[in-house]
Amino acid sequence: MATMVDVDPRSSAVLDGIAAHITPQQFETWFRPLTLQFVPPDEVRIAVPNRFHQVWIERRYQTVVANAVRQLAGVTPRLVFAVNEALGAHLAPGRPEERDEFPAAEAEADAGGAGVAAVSQILNPDYTFENFVVGPSNSFCHAAAKAVAEQPGETYNPLFIHGNSGLGKTHLLQALCHLLQARRQKVVYLSCEDFTNHFINAIESGSLESFRYRYRHVDVLAIDDVHFLAEKDRTQEEFFHTFNTLYNQQKQIILSSDRHPKNISDLEERLVSRFKWGLVIRLDAPPLETRIAIVKKKARMRGVELGDTAAHYIAEHVKENVRELEGAVNRVIYLARLGGREVDTDLLHEALADLMPERSGTGPGLADVLRIVADRFGIRATEIQSRKQTKSVVYPRHLCMYLARVCTQNSLEEIGAHFGGRDHTTVHYGIRKVEKLAARDEDVKRVVEDLVGALKGCGR
Ligand code: ADP
Ligand code: MG
Numbered sequence: 001m002a003t004m005v006d007v008d009p010r011s012s013a014v015l016d017g018i019a020a021h022i023t024p025q026q027f028e029t030w031f032r033p034l035t036l037q038f039v040p041p042d043e044v045r046i047a048v049p050n051r052f053h054q055v056w057i058e059r060r061y062q063t064v065v066a067n068a069v070r071q072l073a074g075v076t077p078r079l080v081f082a083v084n085e086a087l088g089a090h091l092a093p094g095r096p097e098e099r100d101e102f103p104a105a106e107a108e109a110d111a112g113g114a115g116v117a118a119v120s121q122i123l124n125p126d127y128t129f130e131n132f133v134v135g136p137s138n139s140f141c142h143a144a145a146k147a148v149a150e151q152p153g154e155t156y157n158p159l160f161i162h163g164n165s166g167l168g169k170t171h172l173l174q175a176l177c178h179l180l181q182a183r184r185q186k187v188v189y190l191s192c193e194d195f196t197n198h199f200i201n202a203i204e205s206g207s208l209e210s211f212r213y214r215y216r217h218v219d220v221l222a223i224d225d226v227h228f229l230a231e232k233d234r235t236q237e238e239f240f241h242t243f244n245t246l247y248n249q250q251k252q253i254i255l256s257s258d259r260h261p262k263n264i265s266d267l268e269e270r271l272v273s274r275f276k277w278g279l280v281i282r283l284d285a286p287p288l289e290t291r292i293a294i295v296k297k298k299a300r301m302r303g304v305e306l307g308d309t310a311a312h313y314i315a316e317h318v319k320e321n322v323r324e325l326e327g328a329v330n331r332v333i334y335l336a337r338l339g340g341r342e343v344d345t346d347l348l349h350e351a352l353a354d355l356m357p358e359r360s361g362t363g364p365g366l367a368d369v370l371r372i373v374a375d376r377f378g379i380r381a382t383e384i385q386s387r388k389q390t391k392s393v394v395y396p397r398h399l400c401m402y403l404a405r406v407c408t409q410n411s412l413e414e415i416g417a418h419f420g421g422r423d424h425t426t427v428h429y430g431i432r433k434v435e436k437l438a439a440r441d442e443d444v445k446r447v448v449e450d451l452v453g454a455l456k457g458c459g460r
Helices: 009-017 026-033 052-062 062-073 085-091 095-100 103-110 139-150 169-182 194-205 207-216 235-249 269-275 288-299 306-315 322-339 345-353 366-377 389-409 413-416 425-441 440-454
Strands: 035-039 042-047 077-084 119-121 159-162 187-191 220-224 252-258 281-282
Touching: 009 026, 009 035, 009 062, 026 052, 042 062, 042 235, 052 062, 052 077, 062 077, 062 085, 077 440, 085 389, 139 169, 139 281, 159 169, 159 413, 169 187, 169 207, 169 220, 194 207, 194 220, 194 235, 207 235, 220 235, 288 306, 288 322, 306 322, 306 345, 322 345, 345 389, 345 425, 366 389, 366 413, 366 440, 389 413, 389 425, 389 440, 413 425, 425 440
Parallel strands: 042 077, 159 252, 159 281, 187 220, 220 252
Antiparallel strands: 035 042, 077 119
């Protein structure tokens, strides 16, 4: 049996983690026979002996399982269940009183989907309102989400949040779900892709009843990335009926998409119009001040206090996407911790250069830097590259080093080699020198800004 061989050692480690949080009896009943399979980046497949077992774990132990995985693997898992009847042989009989607690109608409806691998998405514990930085680009969405939390099903139904990727749609949706869950609402959150796949599975296995029951008997249905419905006629049709059922019962519907409903290609008109019944609002890219606050918050969540200069530098360089901004913060923290280094200009530059591969090859190169500086100072490029130490050459050479560091992808070694065969400490010294000069001399600062501007036009 596949389940008896090649069991991932992480599977037993997670099961141990779960065992630490529940009674031995509960563990014997529900977890002893299980095996877990890890599918990167964040999927954890759990083989269960039957649907009843699955539903029970989903209802009662989802958080325990998710926390155990998170502790081990550092990711918030998507739990995907698959029924493997062979596991039943190892199953300890469930305690009758636990089975009695199970609502009979739900058990029946859920069990109708035997064999279907149903998907449940777990909320990311970090995606809360507390962790969401509010600024001019998102305050309207934030306020609307808060308003929905106060009176679900009444204020804005549906709430439709759209905006480019990485601007916080999922974060806001989940923050709202967290809050509603805490207020004892029955919340189902999932991506539209999962909804679609679940629907297809349900058709194939003839378990539409159970599928429908699952999504129509909730207080709150949050579906992320509904642009995924584009051109999927049958799923649209099904979703239309789900929507109507919930809407008519004043159940809250929360949706997100990377574009306005009217711009989702081939979305049925009746869905477009329904999506607009409530409130359609857009998330925009945050301005600099908000980005700085986000950078600091994300760093703090990882136990690091970033200084103003560093936070400003990161926020200046990543403008359009908060996910990338967060990636930059992570990279900075990673490099600093890894090398036991200070968060200084060098480290920041290195961290960000790694994250912007699109710049390499298309941005300015060392030759551009050399040419532009030589032109500006009316000296020959070969002089800059020589070993000459006169003041008229040393300053432009230092400027070259600085500009190369800021505007190209080259390492300190490569920069040193290009500007006269200097080693990286000399380059480092040159860069610092320009930084200090620019900090106290407005003229130098203007020259630097000018040249950076000129270089931006190169190589693109
Ligand atoms: P989307 O769903 O719009 O693609 P996400 O919600 O996944 O974007 O956000 C991407 C990342 O950026 C997440 O880690 C989220 O926590 C973070 N993020 C986005 N906006 C904010 C904000 N205003 N404050 C804090 N974190 C944010
Ligand atoms: Mg998202």
